[in-house]
Amino acid sequence: MAEKRPFDVLNNALNSNVLVRLKGNVEVRGTLASFDVHMNLVVENAEELENGETKRKLGTVLLRGDTVVYVSPA
Template sequence: MVEKRPFDVLNNALNQSVLVKLKGDVEVRGTLASFDVHMNLVIENGEELKNGELKRKLDTVLLRGDTVVYISPVKL
C-alpha cells in the first residue's frame, strides 16, 4: 500500500478547479496553478465569493497560506 499524504491532494489538483475557503468567510474558486510548502496557492481564472455570491474576478491571485481554511478539488 502506498501511504497517502495531505499534500498529494494539492499535487493531484494542479491545473484543476478548486474551491479555497479562507479565514473571514472569503472563498476563492478557480484553477490551481501552483503551491508551496506553506500552502501559499496561486489560482488562475479566479472568482472571489462572499456568502456564495460572486464578488470579484481575479485573473491570477496568490493566496497566503496562513489564511487558508481548506482546499477542495471541484468536479466539473
C-alpha cells in the first residue's frame, strides 16, 4: 500500500467542494481550484460563512496558507 501524505487530501479534492476554516473564525466553502506547498488555496464559487450560514458570496478567492486551520472535502 502506498504511503499517504497530508497534501494528498488537497490533491484528491481538486475540483470538488471543500470547507476551509481560517484563523479568526472565518469559514469559506466552495470548489477547490488550486493549492501550493504553502497551503495557499484558490476556492471558486466561494461563500464566506458565519455560524454555518452564508454571510457573503466571494466568487473566486485566494486564501493565504498561513491563515488556514483546516480543510475538509465535502
